[in-house]
Amino acid sequence: MSFLKKLFGGAAAPSEPKPAAVEDYKGFTVKAAPMREGAQFRLAALIEKAVGGELKSHHLIRADLFQSEDEATQASLRKAHQVIDEQGERLFG
Incomplete structure (x- = not known):
């Protein structure tokens, strides 16, 4: 970042939050990424799968x-597993 951007408050591009845990489950990749909300954490995850390339x-x-x-991470993984079990690839459709 240049000196002028630092001086005049140039903002960095937002980045994807770093996952707290990553695991494979039934061919899907689950990335638990709880979101901080004040002093607590909200259940959140990213579910990914390669479908048709x-x-x-x-x-x-x-x-x-x-x-x-840690509690939010474990709950995020459990909930993602439940969603995958219930919906499978229909999750993306």
Whole structure:
């Protein structure tokens, strides 16, 4: 970043939050990425799978809040597994 951008408040491009945990589940990749909301964490994950040579993704965000990031991460993985079990590839359609 140049000196002028730093001086006059140039903003960095927003980045994808770093996942707290990544695992494969039934051919899908699940990236648990709880979202901080004040002193709590919201259940959130990204579910991905290559379908027909194209990477498909689904952002999973729920209203559930947890006291710790670890609790939210584990709940995010469990919820993603449940959604995959219920919907499979229809999740992307």
